[in-house]
Amino acid sequence: MISEKVRKAYIPMSETAYYILLSLSEPRHGYGIIKFVEELTENRIILGSGTVYGTLAKMYKDKLISIYDDKDRKTIYRITGDGRQLILLEIERVKKVYVNTLTQEGYFHE
């Protein structure tokens, strides 16, 4: 179970953190994450390498991700059980935001 502290620190998630965790549907290394997010968002989000490094380091410390492999200088990360729980919580939240957006959107178009 994820601790209350971690949950409060991460939810609601910043777009950067959300997409980084979302990209760990399979193990990836830092640059792999940047490329995947670029593709997924069709170049809307281009993550800076410093941002990715910092976020991954923090998530590793909070045990949301772990190292899958680090044989040759390239650290490949994988999501942990805690990370999976957290992203599912966030996905639930984002889904609700999306539903609310759809019902309200019409009123703002003139």
Place this chain on the structure above:
Amino acid sequence: MNKTVFRPFWSYDVVKTEEWLSQMHADGYALLRIHFAARLFYFEQTVPAAVFYRIVLEKKSNGVPSIYLENNIYAAVCSTSNYYVIRTEETEPEAAPSYNGFLSRNKKIKFVVGIILLFVVMLLGMNLMILITLAGALLFSGGTETVFFSDLAHTPQTPIEVFNAVMTFAFPVIVLLTITWLCYTYFKLRITNRQLEKLCGDTLDLSFTLPKDTLLSHAEMKKMSKNNKVIKKSKIAWIYAPDKVEIWLEKMEGRGYHLVRMSKLGNSFYFISSEPRKMKFHVDYQNSTDPSYYNLNKESGWKLFFTSISRTQSNNVWGNEYTDEPPMFYSDKESTLKHARRFALTYSLSFLPLCAMYIFAMGKFYFADFFMPQNPIFIGPFIIYAVVCIELGSFAVRTILYYFRVKKSFAEK
């Protein structure tokens, strides 16, 4: 036939323990489970085979991560909430768990043991008499114990007397054993930690990150400076206002001066005259760096022009050539501010206490009754202290100003 083995210091050299497990399997004993608290390894008899074991320390792992069990490359052996053991028949599996868990834990143990040892050495050094007595007691306890006891006029009878008599000899032995154990821990971990660092992909050689195509080698640079082709610019204490240097470097590149090298300590910049180009520079501060830091930035197109000699509290100068949009080292507000805050906090927290100390010392110079305030002898040190204090204070203030400039840049956008 089952077998149980007690291996008290198995975690000091995990790699060796894993090799031992493989050897046991080759001898026909497969690992069943490990009692981590008691350091007991339980085996059961099996068909001898070449199998490779991996013990992984991962806090809150709660079992073997399913990703390793996919494709049947690894088989789960046993697990607790913080450890898991897997084995494979492949010599070079596609992916292998990291030794990072053991490395960071052993580093902490080594640090604590090192401090205790330092304390012990100081204690022994300060009181040599203790050492001599200890040596004397050791000589006595080495084989002559029984003789010593029989010679006692009064044989200890009550439990307290027996306890005291035993403790007289046992205490130095316990102390010596503890010290031996601490020394063993410290020196063993010193060796194995280095090995684990290498296994975690960490080598101190940073040459793989250097942009060899754009950076001049030392010999090349010497040759070019003889022909007056290299322009050298020196800056003192520029690191405390990194954003200003970034802008300056970008302007230099825009005017056609390419940065080709920086001095070892980072206070000199070497340029060659060439075509104007668009370069984005970023001076990055990190509390600690590892190979993946350099690797990730390099893969993302950043070129490393300078990195501090130290791996902790390191400053790094990165540059990235672009055509349309300048690339961002930090792409969101949160991480940009976090970096600036960390930079300003570290430097100001290390300089301001020093500053306070100098102010205190100056106050002493000026007000202490045994110093004559107007005595010219004391004006020299007073001035030196004042200069150092102002200098350190200005460094601290500049890093704080840098943070506010970064913060303000977001308000403007």
